[in-house]
Structure formats: structure tokens, C-alpha cells
Amino acid sequence: MSAIEAVELRKRFISYERVGLIKRRKTVVNALNGVSLNVKWGEVYGLLGPNGAGKTTTVKILSTLLIPDSGFARINGLDVVKEARRVRGIIGLVLYPDKGFYSRLSGFENLVYFGRLYGLSRSKAEERARELLKLVNLDWAANRPYEEYSLGMRARLSIARALIHDPPVIFLDEPTIGLDPVSSRAIRDLIKGLKKEGRAILLTSHNLWEVEEVCDRVGIISSGRVLMEGSPRDIKDRLGLRYTIEVEVEGDSRGRVIRVETTDPVTELKRIMSEVEGSGLRIGRIRVSEPSLEEAYVRVVSG
Amino acid sequence: MRPRDQLSLLWDIMLNEFRIIAREPGGLAILLLMPYLVAGGMAFMASFFTRISGIDFVREFIGFEVVMVSMIMVQTGARFISEERSGGRLEHLIATPTSMYMILFATSMVMVMVNLSAYLVASLPVVYGVFGVIGLLRLIPTLVIIFIGLMPLYGIGLALAGIVVRLRDVDALMNVITALLSVLSGATYPIYILPKWVDVVVVALPMYQMYQTALGIVMGSGITGLIYGLAASTVAYLALGVFTYGRVERSMLKGGVK
Numbered sequence: 001m002s003a004i005e006a007v008e009l010r011k012r013f014i015s016y017e018r019v020g021l022i023k024r025r026k027t028v029v030n031a032l033n034g035v036s037l038n039v040k041w042g043e044v045y046g047l048l049g050p051n052g053a054g055k056t057t058t059v060k061i062l063s064t065l066l067i068p069d070s071g072f073a074r075i076n077g078l079d080v081v082k083e084a085r086r087v088r089g090i091i092g093l094v095l096y097p098d099k100g101f102y103s104r105l106s107g108f109e110n111l112v113y114f115g116r117l118y119g120l121s122r123s124k125a126e127e128r129a130r131e132l133l134k135l136v137n138l139d140w141a142a143n144r145p146y147e148e149y150s151l152g153m154r155a156r157l158s159i160a161r162a163l164i165h166d167p168p169v170i171f172l173d174e175p176t177i178g179l180d181p182v183s184s185r186a187i188r189d190l191i192k193g194l195k196k197e198g199r200a201i202l203l204t205s206h207n208l209w210e211v212e213e214v215c216d217r218v219g220i221i222s223s224g225r226v227l228m229e230g231s232p233r234d235i236k237d238r239l240g241l242r243y244t245i246e247v248e249v250e251g252d253s254r255g256r257v258i259r260v261e262t263t264d265p266v267t268e269l270k271r272i273m274s275e276v277e278g279s280g281l282r283i284g285r286i287r288v289s290e291p292s293l294e295e296a297y298v299r300v301v302s303g
Numbered sequence: 304m305r306p307r308d309q310l311s312l313l314w315d316i317m318l319n320e321f322r323i324i325a326r327e328p329g330g331l332a333i334l335l336l337m338p339y340l341v342a343g344g345m346a347f348m349a350s351f352f353t354r355i356s357g358i359d360f361v362r363e364f365i366g367f368e369v370v371m372v373s374m375i376m377v378q379t380g381a382r383f384i385s386e387e388r389s390g391g392r393l394e395h396l397i398a399t400p401t402s403m404y405m406i407l408f409a410t411s412m413v414m415v416m417v418n419l420s421a422y423l424v425a426s427l428p429v430v431y432g433v434f435g436v437i438g439l440l441r442l443i444p445t446l447v448i449i450f451i452g453l454m455p456l457y458g459i460g461l462a463l464a465g466i467v468v469r470l471r472d473v474d475a476l477m478n479v480i481t482a483l484l485s486v487l488s489g490a491t492y493p494i495y496i497l498p499k500w501v502d503v504v505v506v507a508l509p510m511y512q513m514y515q516t517a518l519g520i521v522m523g524s525g526i527t528g529l530i531y532g533l534a535a536s537t538v539a540y541l542a543l544g545v546f547t548y549g550r551v552e553r554s555m556l557k558g559g560v561k
Contacts, residue, residue: 013559060559065394067556089400099391104326105319116315117399117406119304161395 001077003169003200004039004062008071011057011224031057033224034071039217041168044191044201046215048208048297054224055204056095059173062202063093075169089119092162092170097155097177103147107138107157110146111164118165125164132160137186152183159190170194172203176210188214212293220300228300232293237263239299241291247272248284255284312401316409324417331421337371339364339425357433358522364429365521366490369449369514372418373488374481376453379414380407380460380544381467381477384551394560403552404545411457418453419446430521438521445517448533452513455536459509461544464551490514509536 011032016024032054039045047055060066062073064084073080075087101110108129115125133139136156141149149157155175162170172191176184184207191214194201205211211218212232219229228235243265247258258276262268265288276283304312324331387393396406423446430438463480467473486492487501488510494502505511512533519529 057559060394063398065398065556066559085400088398091398093395093398095394096391100395101390101392102319102323103390104323109319109322113315113319114395114399116312117396117401119400121308122311122315 002038002074003041003043004037004045004073004075004202006035006037006058006062006071006073009035009058009061009068009073010070011054011061011066011068031224032061032068032071035221035224035226036071037219037226037229039200039202041200042195042198043217044195044203044215046211046218047202047204047221048206048211048218048293049204049221050301053221055221056173057224058221059093059095059171059202059204063091063171064088089165090167090169092165092167094155094158094162094170094172094175096173097158097175097179098151099154100158101146101154101161104145106143106145107133107149107153107160108142110157111160114161115164120165128164128166129160132163135163136160136190152179155179155183155187159187163194168199170199170201172201174204174206176205176207184210208294208297209292218293220297222301228296232296235296235300236291236293239296241295241299243291244289245269245272246285246287246289247276248286249276249281250284251281309405313405313409316406317413320410320413324413331417336425337367361429361433361521362518364426365518366488366514368422368426369452369510369517370485370488370490372422372449372453373456373510373513374484375414375418376411376456377460377463377480377484378477379411380457380548381464381473383407383410384464385467385473388560397552397555397560404548407461407548411460415450415453415457419449422446422449434521434523437523441521441523445520448516448520448530449513451533451537452509452516455509455533455540458537458540458542458544462540462547464548484508484510487511488514506532507536509533509540512536 009032010030013029013031015027015029017027019025035054035058037045037047037058047058049055057066061068062075062080064080064087067081076090078087078090080087101107102113105113111129111132112122112125115128116122120128130139130142133142136159138153138156138160141153146154146157155177159172159175162172175191176187179187188210191201191203195214195216203211203215215232217229217231218235219226220235221227228238230238240263242261242263245258245260245262245265245268247269249256249258258272260268260272269286269288273283384393387396397403423442426442427439430442434441463476466476486497487505487508489505490510494505512529516529516533
């Protein structure tokens, strides 16, 4: 059974545009146009897409915060609409990493409170809050009021809250947005650790190299549709993106660099090496640059 | 969840709310001082036209106390939802397996307790000054009346929450409603100068019943049949509030928490 399963999710929103002083015009926004995806246990799935593509809407439907117009979604086999309360007990959620806590309460008090709302006993909630504050490296600031937390600290506390009830499925909606490199790396390491524990994680991000680093599979979404899905390498291969091979050749009067772009780096590299060695020269340095997920993303999204 | 666990959770939600309120002491101080300022101000203005007795002052004071705690109670549900939404917490609360009814009930209970404490502390010196020790004894049953009276007001507040989630400008809406309910409480405005049909509205609202009953007890003049009206409106308005909030939550899940 898949950890997360979404089939043909559709969602429309009604919005109003101002026309003139008082008049408003009703507009319909098709946020999702049949999104389907599957996330297995122990897998990190990255949902990529431009602003307004439908990433957050998908996360909100999967986390029971929105009811889809049609289609269905299941978390560990539980329907997100009909069995919403049971689903809520097995998912962890990071929605807005910079807010969502009580500013006058400390990080510890906030975590204990949400732990209680997730059904933990008081002592268990306190124990988990201590554990998690240590895990996200906030134990030193446990008793500081949330309003004094920096953006990075808030993001880490959000992740701690998502884990307070030890959920097997986790949704992370842009968890590293606005964070400095050190905090982002800490969060990426945390996600990798959670994956190793066998949890299913759905992550949305605009940071493509970050997605490439932590995600096993990626779905590229645009205009409410998943346009392409697969592992980052699969996607690049399917799009025929080219690897760049640079070989520094030594041995003749002046060193030179052979630069080749190819979709089949192994064969091409073998060919270059045999050619160089056949001509009695030496190879100084080889560099193979893989096409980035960003190239793939731009290619898919821009059609 | 077992009933014992539910009670323990209810208590912890209340404790959390107490903690937040206790860390904002300015609001509590205003709650205690406002009735003195307003009732004193009104008595001062009235003193230009007639001699103001201690009993007149108590009437004004209790009236304003009732209006003030009523306004706070009506606003509690709607303000809670509005503040949780703007703080990005509402979706996180909905995303927990705990029912929003329980969270709303627990947080409102805290406001009831704070209101009752403020009412008691603020009223003690005035009632003692006018009626002596007997006044203090009469104050105790009024706490029960105010507690019952706050329940239907909370129901009205929950119903208002439905409007709040559709609107951006909560403060403007609340100011209009506060002014309207203040007039319709029958405690701070001469109702007899308004059209007859307004009387019906005034009597149908819980503030009037709460005010008259509490005043009757403090004055030692009995509580008449108003207590039945208060009990009936408790059931009616709470049911209205619970029903309306159910629809509101459903509509939030359909349209998204904006």
C-alpha cells in the first residue's frame, strides 16, 4: 500500500477582482486539474512548480485542510475526506515555517500544547518536546518565547511540531524558504534522517538543487497538472539533457581541454580516453557536469 | 478518547489560554478599570441634571459590567478564529485530531472565568460601599447568572464567526456589532425612546435578561421569571452557534482558510 496516494484531484477556487470603486468581478481559478501522485514508504517525493502551480493546494488536500471538488486521496489507505480525523493523527505538517505558533509561549510550551492536541499524554508530550528540541538543535532556546526566535529557529520548530506525534507521513511545504545556508542544510539533513526511518515525505520547494539532493522522486506541476514525474535522473534522461565532459590533456607542448556535450557520458568518455591515450598523450583531469534539475524544470514548465 | 482524557485535554487547552492571557496583563487591568471609568463618567454627566445616589451608581456600574463582559464574550469566538487565522495557527489547529469545538469551548471557558473574576473584583468595592456585607453576599449568585448568561452570548459569537471568516476587516465589523449590542442590552441606553419593536429585540437578547437578573439580585428585589428566559436563550443561542460554526468549518475546508 502506498503511503500517499492521490488520484485525479481537481479543485477550483472562486476569487473576486476589484473593478472600480465598489464592483467586484467573480473569477474562477482552476487550482488543480487532475493531479495524481503516489509516494511510497521511505521515500521523499518533491513537488516542484512555479508560484500558483497548485503545490500548496495539493498539500492542503492531502493533509485534510481542503476538500477536493473531485478525485480522491488516501494516506496509508485512509480517505482524506471521509476519515479526516484518523488521517490527521498520522500526518505531520509544515505549512508556514515562519509562523503558526503562539508568540507569548516558549518553544517548549508550544510543542507540548500541540503534542496534547495530537493526543499525547502530558508527560509524553513533554518528553517528545524535549527530544525534538534537541533534534532540531533548539534545546538551548527551549524556554525562550517564540516571538524572539529567528526565522531559522522558527522553521526548525515547525519541523519539530510536525514530528511531535511521531507521524509516519510528513508534508513539508517549502520548509527552507528564506533560511540561511546553514539552517537549510540542517533541515535537509533532518529530512534525510526521517527518510532513513522509513517515513514517507512529500516536500515542496523552489530550491531545485535542494530537491535534487533529498528527493528520490520528483513531480513537476504546472497549471494544476503533474507534467512529468520520476527520479531527478530519469527526468533529465527523458528530456535528453546533455552532460558536459571536460578532459584536460597533457603531454604536448601546451595543455589543452577537450569539451564535449553528450546525452551518453559513459560511452563518450571512453571514446575520448582511448583517443587521447592512442595519440600518446596523458589525461590530466576529467570533469563531468551533470545537467541540473533546474534545466529540466525550466524545460518542462516552459513547455 | 476516554472521558477522563478528554477532560484532561480540555484542562490543558484552558491552561494554555490562561498562560497566554497572563502574559498580556494590560488587558486584564483594563477589564478591571473600565467599569469604574465608564460608570463614573456617566454618573458625573447625570449629576448635572439630578442627584446621583449610590443605588443609581450601582445600577450603572452593573449595567456597564454586563455590557462589557457581554461584548468580550460575543467577540471571543470570532476574534479567536480571526487571530488564529492571521497568526497562521488556524490550519495547524484544524490539522490536529482534536475537535475545534473542544478548542473553542476550552478557550471560551477561560474568557468566561476571566470575565467573572474581573466582574467580581471590580464590583466588590462598589457593592460593599452601597449595600455593605449583604451586598457582597448577593454578589455571589450573580456570578452564576452571569456565567449562564455568557453562554448564549458565546453562541452568538460563534454565529458571528461565520461572517468573520468571509470578511477581512474584523475590527470594523466588531465595532459595529459592539455598538449595536450595547444599545440593545437595555443597560446603557434609554430603550423607551426607540421604536416599540426594538423592545422585542432587547428582551430576546441574553444581555437584557442577564442585566435585569443580576441587578435584581444585587438590589435584593428578586429575579422574577427572567431566569427561565436566560436558560432558554442559553440553549437556543448555543445551538445556533454550534450549528453555524459547523457550517463555517465546512466552508473553510471547501474554500480554504484565507
